[in-house]
Amino acid sequence: MDGTLDHVMLRVGDLEESLDWYQTHLEYEEKDRHEGDGFTIVYLGPEEMGEDEAMLELTHNEGEDVELGDAWGHIAVRVPEGELEDHYEQLMEEGVEDYRDPESCGGRYAFVTDPDGHEVEIVQRDPEQGGTWSLDHTMIRVEDADDALGFWTRKFEYEHTGxxxxxxxxxxxxxxxxxxxxxxxxxxxYNYDGRSYEFGDAWGHLCVRMDDLEDDWDQLMTREAEDYRDPESNDNMYAFTKDQDGHEIELLERDPDADSLFPF
Known part of the structure; x- marks a missing residue:
């Protein structure tokens, strides 16, 4: 399987407000949009994106508010090394909420929040690791570190990079x-105090890119991943499994020559 993280999905209460926030402050552009029955999905990302860079998916369900839980933590976006203070000050001048400034984080990173309260970490990276504001990581909280590490290494062949x-x-x-x-x-x-977490519905899922959805799904089933929503139940366009704590993971076979980013 490819295994690259394709996107991370957040639910938002006011789509236009959220789009304006990400497009204004992180200079994201709309990559594609799907209008469904009572919901809208929008893919966003920096104007220039590398092949392995992930997108942000914003989902809005009409007439529904979103509730933050603590099982999901944040997304992190990149700025060039040495430019954290400058970019944070720019965000402050633009009226972004002052949540955790660089000084309070030892000058290594900072945090802001979007209109729904989703936390956005700002991290410093070498430009070869991705362009300004590109997605660096997404953080999820787990109740057993050994189980979580085993899940990602066994099911998806991930390696421990830091x-x-x-x-x-x-x-x-x-x-x-x-x-x-x-x-x-x-x-x-992983918090050592053994706490448990609430999901809420403001965070949706991670999406892992597959080489062949059907074959890779069969391999995941052999590896005893949870059969949450199989390809057949989704017209063989995508599928979902869950990790050991219940975080949803979408599986998607990406066609680079398709007219739309959506498999609909």
Whole structure:
């Protein structure tokens, strides 16, 4: 299987407000849109994107508010090394909420929040690791680090690319073995106090790109991944499994020559 993280989906309460926020402050552009019965899905990303860079999917369900849980943590976007302060100050001048400034984070990173309260971390990276504001990682909280690491290594053949530990928690970064430097990683956060988490509905899913949806799905079933929504139940356009904690993972076979980014 390819295994590259294709996109991360967030649900939003006001689509136009959210689109304006990401397009204004992160300079994202709309890549594609799907209007369904009572819902709209929009793919976003920087104007120039590498082949392995992930997109942001915003989903809006008409007449529904979104509720933040804590099982999902944040998305992280990149800025060039040495430019964290400048980009953070630019966001402040544009009226973005001052959530966690660089000084409070030891000058290494910072956080802002979007209109729905989704946390957006700003991290410093070498430009070869992806362009400004491109998606660097998405963080999910897990209740057992060994189980979570085993899931991503066993089911999706990811490798452990980084770890950071403190007295009370650890962060583990996972990517496919052959992923490009610009590919988005999944960050697994494990808190040592044994807490459990609530999902809410404001975070939707991660999407992993497949080489062959049917064959790779069969391989996942052999590896005892959860049969949540199989390809046949989705007209063989996509499928869903879940990790050990219940985070949803979409599986999608991407056709680079298709007229639309959506498999509908």
């Amino acid at each position: 770890r950071w530990e403190s007295d009370s928690f650890a962060n583990y970064f996972m990517k496919p073995e052959d992923a490009g430097e610009e590919a988005m990683a999944v960050e697994l956060t």
